[in-house]
Every structure is written in C-alpha cells, then in structure tokens.
Amino acid sequence: MGMPVRINDDLYEQARAQAQxxxxxxxxxxxxxxxxxxxxxxxxxxxxxxxxxxLVARAEGPTLATPFVPEGKRD
Structure with a gap:
C-alpha cells in the first residue's frame, strides 16, 4: 500500500533525474x-x-546471471 510522504524539493528533483x-x-x-x-x-x-x-543483481534474477566457474575449472 502506498503512502504519501513529504520530501525536500531538491531530493525530489534528484530522484526524478535518477529515475529517468x-x-x-x-x-x-x-x-x-x-x-x-x-x-x-x-x-x-x-x-x-x-x-x-x-540488490540490482537480485532484482534481475538468475536468468541474467553468469554462472560462477572457479579458476582451474575453466576450459
């Protein structure tokens, strides 16, 4: 559920730019x-x-992940 929150105008503008x-x-x-x-x-x-x-990697999910291959196990 969303709740309206008051924030500083500068913070809002920074969030707007970063969000875009x-x-x-x-x-x-x-x-x-x-x-x-x-x-x-x-x-x-x-x-x-x-x-x-x-956090970004977790949001992307496993389909975009590169499998970990330990050194010495690479072909």
Whole structure:
C-alpha cells in the first residue's frame, strides 16, 4: 500500500533525474534508495557500491546471471 510522504524539493528533483536515467518511477527510485540505505546500515562492513550492485543483481534474477566457474575449472 502506498503512502504519501513529504520530501525536500531538491531530493525530489534528484530522484526524478535518477529515475529517468534508470527507467524507474520517482517513487520506485526513492524506494530503491531506501532499500539500499537500509541494507547498508544493516551491513556496515560492506561497501555501498557492493550493496547496490547486489540488490540490482537480485532484482534481475538468475536468468541474467553468469554462472560462477572457479579458476582451474575453466576450459
């Protein structure tokens, strides 16, 4: 269920620009930022870029994943 939330005009404009670049809605962009932030706070030992990339990869699902092949097992 969506809830209206007041945010700073500057934050809204930043979200709008980023949402357009990443093909999300503005609300979707703000939700993504919130999930990244919450996950980063829950895992302070992980770099923020790693957290973001992990969340993006999980959203893409296994069909776009490249299988992991350990070194020495490659043909």
């Amino acid at each position: 670049a990443e093909r999300r809605t503005i609300a979707g962009q703000i939700e993504f930022w919130a999930v990244v932030g919450r996950t980063a706070l829950d895992n302070p030992d992980l770099p923020i870029d790693f957290v973001r990339d992990l």
